[in-house]
Amino acid sequence: MKLKTSDLDAIARLARLELTDDARERLQKDLTEVLTHMSEIQEVDTSGLEPLFRPVAVGDPLRDDTVEEGTPHSSVGSLAQETQDEFVKVPRTVDSDP
Numbered sequence: 001m002k003l004k005t006s007d008l009d010a011i012a013r014l015a016r017l018e019l020t021d022d023a024r025e026r027l028q029k030d031l032t033e034v035l036t037h038m039s040e041i042q043e044v045d046t047s048g049l050e051p052l053f054r055p056v057a058v059g060d061p062l063r064d065d066t067v068e069e070g071t072p073h074s075s076v077g078s079l080a081q082e083t084q085d086e087f088v089k090v091p092r093t094v095d096s097d098p
Contacts (some may be wrong), residue, residue, distance in 0.1 A: 001035045003028050 008028050012019050019027065074088050080088040 001032065001039055003035060003085045 005024075005028065008024065008031065011031075012027075021052075076088065077086065079084045082089040
């Protein structure tokens with residue numbers, strides 16, 4: 001399928017490209033090759049195939065959603081520089097004035 005010059009000019013206008021004559025010829029040749037390749041791909045019979053979302057089968061990388069014991073407050077508090085009640089106190093990072 002050969003890309004018409006008028007179609008290339010419309011694409012260039014939409015993409016806001018200013019093409020020289022040499023660039024226009026090269027781009028028309030390249031896009032024609034892409035369109036030809038795409039039309040060849042469309043001719044492949046895929047009627048017996050299911051859609052493929054990944055080229056490689058991937059197992060479920062997520063762990064099971066199970067309840068686990070958390071880190072005790074006493075050990076977290078001992079790692080913090082400063083605590084208040086059972087909370088870790090951190091330095092202010094945002095000014096309160098607008």
